[in-house]
Amino acid sequence: MLQAIGLTSARRRDLPPAVDDLTFEARSGRVTALLGTPGAGKTAALRLMLELDPGRGVTYFRGRPLHRIGHPPREVGVLLGDVPGHPARSARGQLRMLCAAAGAPLSRADEMLDLVGLSGLGDQRIGGLSVGMDRRLGLAAALLGDPHTLLLDDPADGLSSRESGWLYGLMRAHAAQGGTVLWTTSDPKEAIRSADRVVTIDAGRLVADQEVADFARTRLRPRVAVQSPHAARLAAVVGREARDARRSVEVVAEEGARLSVYGSNCAEIGDVAFRHGIPVHRLADELGDAGPPAPPAPAPASAAALSELPPPITVRPPRGPLRPMRYEVRRMLGVRTTTLIMAVVLLASAAASVLLARIGGAPRPHLLAGWPALLPLPPAALGAGLLGALSYGDEFRYPALAASRGTVPRRLGLLVAKLLVTGAAATALSLLVVVCDMQVLRLFYGDQVSAVPGNAILLAASWVGLAVGCAWAGLLAAGTFRVAGAGVAAVLAVPVLVVPLLQKVFAGPAAHALTGLPARLRGLAWLDIPPGPDRWLVAAGRILAQPVGLALLVSLIALICAYAGTALRNRARW
Incomplete structure (x- = not known):
């Protein structure tokens, strides 16, 4: 069962809150519709339940708030x-990644595709799906954890x-299995056709909480x-005859030369149109929306009420x-971008090698x-850098971990x-x-040009x-x-800014700063370093002595500090 208690969104500027002290419940085994006109606060209420927006109130999912649930996808599908x-x-790749x-298990992706009727479209790209197929895929993603x-x-x-x-x-099928919807x-009309209970809100406040029969x-x-093409004339005639007969008939003009007549029936309207020679293109009995009742007036604030405010939503x-x-x-290999970048790098590098050998x-x-x-x-370093940049960049553009919870978090496990x-x-x-370059050079110029260096x-x-x-x-x-x-x-x-800066700092090649580093480390060590690790230490020092290597190391250290600083700042804010 879902219980929403005192949901109130944070005020922005001088505007009233989008959701104001909203309290209701949705029971297990039933379908509950949250009804309201556009802008009534329906989406804002859901975001408060999911702790996506700041405000006040609490939402219990089977007795626990969302942040107390160990694995939310297994409890709530969104x-x-x-x-x-x-x-x-x-x-299929999207569902397997999720x-x-x-x-x-990965088999759950194919099961959900079958459930929502997309088993034959598993290999189709998300960008090519229609609106209906997109909704089906969204439902499949929401049901992955069997919430x-x-x-x-x-x-x-x-x-x-x-x-x-x-x-x-x-x-209905999900509710019949004991779930909450x-x-x-x-x-x-959609609420009547599909829901067991209808919760009506207006301007963010609860208006009515009714069984579907009472709501209807x-x-x-x-x-x-x-x-009718002469809708205005027909409305005037119907209204005049109703006043003459002292009957309560309401005529409402709609868009597209249409009328909604309350308090009458098709036979009476058809007779009126026939007597006055007014053509009618459509005449049908329907159920019309009478509009939501006025929300109850808010109770006056008091000191006792202020002391019992619902807890803040973090x-x-x-x-x-x-x-x-x-x-x-699966994220990296699920799109063709990775393969395309590698192919372009291989072609560019091979072409550059052939050109350099010719010159x-x-x-x-x-x-x-x-x-x-x-x-x-x-080209290889540039391609590798682009692959690294897309690891986070694409996810911030197309959130994947949880659609309802914003962008990808800075978690240590995910970073590693x-x-x-x-x-x-x-x-x-x-x-x-x-x-690839060795093979291309061997093909064009023979084994002498493509020989492996000694070191x-x-x-x-x-x-x-x-x-x-x-x-x-x-x-x-x-x-x-x-x-x-x-x-x-x-x-x-790194090569454009950091390398020149480090060269100016050290007033010469960066290799001078590391000259004799292995010997100094051996002198500071308590134990003698064996010859094998010593050679590796010397090799590492030579690598770092290169201008690009030292600049890349400094850049990585600075970026790690910046990444850790933003993560800690956001965690303190949360």
Whole structure:
């Protein structure tokens, strides 16, 4: 059962609150409709229940507020607006990624596709789905965790009558299994057709809380719907004859040359139109909305009432995925962007290698990496940085973890998973570039040009470290500033801004600052360092002595501090 108590949204400027002291309940095994005109506060009420907006009040889901529930997707399924997935991702890929976030088995995605009638459209992209298919996919995402409660914000908006009937049947089936369903609508007829109980609100306040039979009796009244090219003349004639006969008949002009006549019937209206020679194109009996009753006047505030205000609603960040590694792998490989970036990098690097070999004079490492002197970074490093930037940037544009709870949170587990996955992708990309360039050079110029240098291990470590460092720099910058462009800018800033700055600080090449570092470390150590680790330490010092390597290390340290600072600041705010 869902219990909403004293929901009141925060005031903004001098405007009244969108929701004002709203209290009602939605029982298990029943479908409850939250009815109100556009702007009545229905969506704002749902957001308060989900702790998305600040305010006051409390909402209990089977006796517990949302922040006390260990795994919210297994208790509450939410559909607010459209599916917030990447438009290039497939419907099945989106659900499988959300399965990893909710801790559900991957088979649950196919089960939900079958349930909502999308089993044949699992491979279709989200951006190509119609409004009805999009709603079905949103319902499938809401049902992934097998929740007890469903919160649906105007789910029938834009649907055909057939699709709306299917939706109401799905809500009925969920309630029949003991679940709780709360959905919003602005159409009283839809509420009568699909709900067991109707909660009416107006201007954010509770107007009525009724069983559907009582609601139909008090809210709707019979009327005659008339459409005529001479609607104004017909309205005047009907009103005049009703006054002459002293009958209570109300004529309301609608859009499109239509009339709604209350207190009469089709036979009487047809006779009047026939006597006066007025053509009628449509004449039907309907149930019309009598409008919501006036909300009760607010009780005067008192000291006792002020002391019993409902608790404040604290906006909390969404929880991270329960299986972050699986989620991150499916997020990266679920769209063609990753493959496209790698393909472009391989082609650009191969073309640069062939051009450098033809011109001549390029060092062997730059030749194998496809790194012309005109570029601040090689194509592989730029591609790795772009992959890292998209790890957070795409999610801030298309939230994936929880549609109803804003953008992706800065969770440590999710960050570690992103670092590992992007690092692995950058390593694979850098090695593929070298292998591809060697094969292309061998094809065009023979084995002599494509020969492996003598210090291949040291060069490979430097090359992989450069790619991984650029990927992490892009990831951290995009996560800090919440935009993919910031990640790309951070990667480009390393050779363009940070390297010249460090060279000025050290008044010379950065290698001078690390000269003799391994020897000094051996002297400070309590125990003698074996020769093997000593050689690795020297190699690491040589890598860091390179201007780009030292600048990348400094940039990563600065970005880690900035990321941690924004995360701690947001956590203190929450």
